[in-house]
Amino acid sequence: MLSRGDWGAKPALDGQQAHKVRRITLHHTAVRAKPARALAQKMRSLQRFSQSDELLADGRRKRPWPDVPYHFYIDVNGQVAEGRNQRFAGDTNTNYDPAGHIGIALEGNFEVDRPTAAQEQALTALLRSLIREHGLTAADVGTHRNFAATACPGRHLEARLPAILKAAAR
Ligand SMILES: [Zn+2]
Numbered sequence: 001m002l003s004r005g006d007w008g009a010k011p012a013l014d015g016q017q018a019h020k021v022r023r024i025t026l027h028h029t030a031v032r033a034k035p036a037r038a039l040a041q042k043m044r045s046l047q048r049f050s051q052s053d054e055l056l057a058d059g060r061r062k063r064p065w066p067d068v069p070y071h072f073y074i075d076v077n078g079q080v081a082e083g084r085n086q087r088f089a090g091d092t093n094t095n096y097d098p099a100g101h102i103g104i105a106l107e108g109n110f111e112v113d114r115p116t117a118a119q120e121q122a123l124t125a126l127l128r129s130l131i132r133e134h135g136l137t138a139a140d141v142g143t144h145r146n147f148a149a150t151a152c153p154g155r156h157l158e159a160r161l162p163a164i165l166k167a168a169a170r
Helices: 039-050 117-133 155-169
Strands: 023-028 072-074 080-082 101-106 141-143
Touching (some): 039 072, 141 155
Parallel strands (some): 072 101
16 A cells, blocks of 8 residues: 555645545546556645646536545556545535545546456455444445446446455455
């Protein structure tokens, strides 16, 4: 696991909301994976985007978030990076309250591509450990589109979820 120190995270900004973890929610990055780019670089660039006022693809403005919106990020090679501190709720551009959710983002657009075997393995191991850590069950693991009008995390990841959850619960 690449810690925040490993990827060169800046401190979180003010305004994070403490929350009690009740579930785990999966996301994709919704853009094609970049296998040659270092994970540390991807995390720094995600944090730069997150902490600034940005224009979104659909023309809306995004307010600056205190930190990266996700608690974990799994790159296309199956390497995991630590994101936002788990004690604080994430952030979203969609219409649901992310409080209570641990957010995990997988790199890729799974409407188009399939998750890699390395990503599935890393996700299985991460879910197993988070389920144990927070006293959850596999039934507490869902996807972004269970909560908001979005295609996230993409049909190909959605299709793999039952098998991944079965493996994580073992
Ligand atoms: Zn999402």
